[in-house]
Amino acid sequence: MSKARSETLRAEARAELARLRARYPAQFRTDWPARLRAALLLGGLIGLAGFGAWQFEMSPARLLYGLGRLGSFALLMLPPSPEGHLGTFVHALGETLGIAFLGTLTAAILAFPVALLAARNVVPNPFAHFAVRRGLDVMRSVDVLIWALIWINVVGLGPFAGMLAIACSDFGAFGKLFSEAIETCDRRPGEGVVASGGSALHRIRFGLIPGVLPVLASQVLYFFESNTRSATIIGIVGAGGIGQYLTELIRVLELQQVAFLVLMILATVAAIDWVSTRLRRAIIGPAAR
Known part of the structure; x- marks a missing residue:
């Protein structure tokens, strides 16, 4: 394109912009109150972040010192080694x-009927719907680590307490997710069942459940993958599994064994992610991730 042609196009663009400004002046007027509000909000966020950094005594010197110590710990972890405890670690990983x-499966089984009660298109009663939804909110508002501490004091140390902790934590989450999936399900199959003479129970069994089951199965698989990491964390407080060994070895600075346990956990989570991704694709189609 020649220079003259470029200058002509620029002149035409400027002329068109001038015509637009003259025709729609309100659209080109600077909204100074909105800009002021945005600047005040940004300034407030920056000030809040600065106050938090001051309260937590954050400083570049402490950060650099911590990074140096982290590097020293990383060197002490090499090479990763079970040091004769491979069988014990594999057993703990299986636990x-x-x-x-078991925690994920128990939560999913118990949450499904409750999710039906929480779905508006299954139970239209607003009071029952409200009560069930708030109960699910209470269950999922308590972190799995808190549930683990509660169940350890109820049933004692060990994997049973860990399984119950995951089941309680996931029960509320599954109830919410399942009910939302049920509410967004296509209603036409259920209406067809009712139109052909089916009861309300038949509508749920043959018109609703087949449509939402792939989505629910995908959610359960994802939670199992996530709960593998959660089961490691709750083991630190005595709820069984490999987390018990991890916290003890960190406490006594057996860092080579710690590195070996971390690698075992990473490999296991990666394998579960690989398998669950393919299962989700097989259940709900190639669009699953």
Whole structure:
């Protein structure tokens, strides 16, 4: 394109912009109150972040010192080694997987009928719907680590307490997710069942459940993958699994064994992610992730 042609196009663009400004002046007027509000909000966020950094005594010197110590710890972890405890670690890892699997399965089984009660298109009563939803909110508002501490004092130390902690924590989450999936399900199959003479129970069994089951199964698989990591964390407080060994080895600075346990956990989570991704794709189609 020649220079003259470029200058002509720029002149035409400027002329068109001038015509637009003249025709729609309000659209080009600077909204100074909105800009002031945005500047005040940004300034408030920056001030809040600065106040938090001051309260937590954050400083570049402490950060650099911590990074140096982190590097020293990383060197002490090399090479990762079980140091004769491979069998014990593998057994503990299997216990962790058992905690995650049984906790997730128990929560899903118990949450499904409750989710039906929480769905508006299944139970139209607003009072029952409100009561069930708030109960689910209470269950999922308590972190899994708190549930683990509660169940340890109820049933004692060990993997049973960890399984119950994951089940309680996931019960509220599954109830919410399942009910939302049920509410967004296509209603036409259920209406067809009722139109052909089916009861309300038949509508749920044959018109609703087949439509939402793939989505629910995908959610359960994702939670199992996530709960494998959670089962490691709750083991630190005595709820069984590999977390018990991890916290003890960190306490006595057996860092090579700690590195070996971390690698075992990473490999296990990666394998579960690989398998669950393919299962989700097989259940709900190639769009699953």
